[in-house]
Amino acid sequence: MEIKAAITTEKGSPFYVEQVQLEDPKEGEVMVKVVASGTCHTDMVARDQEYPVPLPAVLGHEGAGVVEKVGDGVKSVSEGDHVVLSFAYCGRCKNCLTGHPYVCENFTELNFIVDSPNPPRRIHRDGEYLTTFFGQSSFAT
Ligand SMILES: [Zn+2]
Ligand SMILES: [Zn+2]
Incomplete structure (x- = not known):
């Protein structure tokens, strides 16, 4: 579907709002219509490449919104639920399975896409994939 996203294209760049595809x-996974997002220094650290998130990227990691669609296997939320977004975790590693997803063994790969052989990218602009951030990229609709 078509959405709007604030894209970071290069180190220190402004955020360019553009039409992209989701x-x-x-x-x-869950698709959420983002209605609000905080902006945090972590987004700026990523924009300024102090944390080397591959660019171009759609940053934002403090989103809230309404569930629009759910992927296969999702049972915890359904369409229309109001949600606050959090980080991504695998749900399969030892730490996730013992109730500690905040120290997921795949946290860096899933949330920052750094050194990921199979990055979970879901947003693209005319065929070019944009890096997702913190499992949510909340600087987008
Ligand atoms: Zn933050
Ligand atoms: Zn995990």
Whole structure:
């Protein structure tokens, strides 16, 4: 579907609001219509490449909104639910399975896409994939 996103294109760049394409949610994922997002120094650290998130990227990691679609296997929320977004975790590693997803062994790969052989990118602009951030990229609709 078509959405609007504030894109970071290069180190220190302004955020450019553009029309981009968002894929449907995959297994275990949720599509949320973002209605609010905080802006945090972590977004600026990523924009300024002090944390080397691959660019171009759609940053934002303090989103809130309404569930629009759920992927296969999602049971905890459904369409129309109001939600606050958090980080991504795998749900399969030892730490996730013992109730500690905040120290997921795949946290860096899932949330920052750094050194990921199979990055979970879901947003693209005319065929060019944009890096997602913190499992949410809340600087987008
Ligand atoms: Zn933050
Ligand atoms: Zn995990």
